[in-house]
Amino acid sequence: MRKNIVAGNWKMNKTFQEAEELISELVTGLEKSRHTCEVVVCPPALYIEMASDYGHEEGVIKIGAQNVSEYEKGAYTGEISAAMLKSMDVDYCIVGHSERRKYFGETNKQLALKIERLLENAIHPIYCCGELLEEREAGKYFEVVEKQIEEALFHFSKEEFGNIVIAYEPVWAIGTGKTATAEQAQEMHAFIRRIIRNKYDEETAENTTILYGGSCNAKNAEELFANPDVDGGLIGGASLIAEDFIKIVNSF
Ligand code: 13P
Numbered sequence: 001m002r003k004n005i006v007a008g009n010w011k012m013n014k015t016f017q018e019a020e021e022l023i024s025e026l027v028t029g030l031e032k033s034r035h036t037c038e039v040v041v042c043p044p045a046l047y048i049e050m051a052s053d054y055g056h057e058e059g060v061i062k063i064g065a066q067n068v069s070e071y072e073k074g075a076y077t078g079e080i081s082a083a084m085l086k087s088m089d090v091d092y093c094i095v096g097h098s099e100r101r102k103y104f105g106e107t108n109k110q111l112a113l114k115i116e117r118l119l120e121n122a123i124h125p126i127y128c129c130g131e132l133l134e135e136r137e138a139g140k141y142f143e144v145v146e147k148q149i150e151e152a153l154f155h156f157s158k159e160e161f162g163n164i165v166i167a168y169e170p171v172w173a174i175g176t177g178k179t180a181t182a183e184q185a186q187e188m189h190a191f192i193r194r195i196i197r198n199k200y201d202e203e204t205a206e207n208t209t210i211l212y213g214g215s216c217n218a219k220n221a222e223e224l225f226a227n228p229d230v231d232g233g234l235i236g237g238a239s240l241i242a243e244d245f246i247k248i249v250n251s252f
Helices: 016-032 045-058 082-087 100-106 108-120 132-136 141-155 183-198 202-207 221-225 242-251
Strands: 004-009 037-040 064-065 091-096 124-129 165-168 210-213 234-236
Touching: 004 091, 004 210, 004 242, 016 037, 016 045, 016 100, 016 242, 045 064, 082 108, 091 108, 100 108, 108 124, 124 141, 132 141, 141 183, 165 183, 183 202, 183 210, 183 221, 221 234, 234 242
Parallel strands: 004 037, 004 234, 037 064, 064 091, 091 124, 124 165, 165 210, 210 234
Antiparallel strands: none
16 A cells, blocks of 8 residues: 655664664654654664664654565575564565665566565565666666566566555665755656556556655655655665654655
């Protein structure tokens, strides 16, 4: 079911003590806030247990992971399985972030397997897609995003697809301070909804949550979220500051 979500992707930031401080500030702040959206925090995997303890205690934060193995279990040193995440009360998991595609060579095929593992374990994948600057400049952005979605998602059944959240994150906007304009975000989100409608049906398209990510902050969130096809945000830098993240959560 389509819902508004604000998710914080902490990436590889914060020591344990700093992470604990941030979570506790978030929980205190969110308890007092009148937000209407679902709030998800995706800390580094090591801190999931701590964040989950804080978040679940008060029921104000859902926990997301930043990555998952495409394998079920076994001899895969250093990997974390979807079943392990589920056993730590993880509800969401980011898949296919552009940083993982770029630095760790993740492909659409591999991402499809990760999503399969997550769905088997009742965890909502937050599937990231988005074009590079040169692809935007060459006018190929619709094509690029369509391919990312088609190759990783469109073999799933309508029922399975209903559990997937999509995050449009233009790579040129990530960590650059250069946000997509509200028009650019709306245009792409409407396009994504259109291809989902063409592949599945109207109901599935309408029920899909599509988040925007890329230099979304306390100042521009309201304008971005006001668009009919923008259902929230996947927030990097601004999710590391409790006050800013709470402002974004309250931007609907
Ligand atoms: P920034 O908000 O720091 O641009 O990062 C966005 C992002 O990559 C979220 O996944």
